[in-house]
Amino acid sequence: MRDLLELAKTARENAYAPYSNFLVGAALLCKNGKVYTGCNVENAAYSPTLCAERVAFGKAISEGEKDFVAIAVVGGKRGGETAPCTPCGVCRQVMGEFCKPDFLICTEGKTYSLQELLPEGFSL
Ligand code: THU
Numbered sequence: 001m002r003d004l005l006e007l008a009k010t011a012r013e014n015a016y017a018p019y020s021n022f023l024v025g026a027a028l029l030c031k032n033g034k035v036y037t038g039c040n041v042e043n044a045a046y047s048p049t050l051c052a053e054r055v056a057f058g059k060a061i062s063e064g065e066k067d068f069v070a071i072a073v074v075g076g077k078r079g080g081e082t083a084p085c086t087p088c089g090v091c092r093q094v095m096g097e098f099c100k101p102d103f104l105i106c107t108e109g110k111t112y113s114l115q116e117l118l119p120e121g122f123s124l
Pocket of ligand 1: 017020022023024039040041042049050051052053086087088091
């Protein structure tokens with residue numbers, strides 16, 4: 001999981017976050033061993049902003065990936081240290097769409113299961 005966190009840190013270098021100055025990187029590990037990375041991509045209208053996690057999922061799903069093992073997430077203010085960064089509620093719901101309850105969410109210092117971060121999640 002340390003390797004996945006390193007890939008998330010590298011992805012974070014491309015974060016486009018001129019409004020919040022909070023830079024996030026994510027690295028999503030598939031069952032087949034492939035990793036898809038993402039960074040946050042902000043927008044002047046704010047609500048079109050994409051979180052790093054959803055960028056990584058969008059890349060993976062659009063390449064045909066279906067089985068996911070874990071995602072690493074790192075975040076922090078521009079120019080500062082990275083700190084433990086847990087996914088926002090929207091990203092958790094997206095994870096719930098594509099991942100099983102034992103999917104792992106790795107932050108710096110702590111790893112959670114999706115079940116822990118999205119108990120009683122909505123589904124149709
Ligand atoms: N952000 C993420 O990329 N992932 C999260 O899980 C939390 C928030 C981004 C969105 C926005 O660009 C910035 O962090 C501040 O909210």
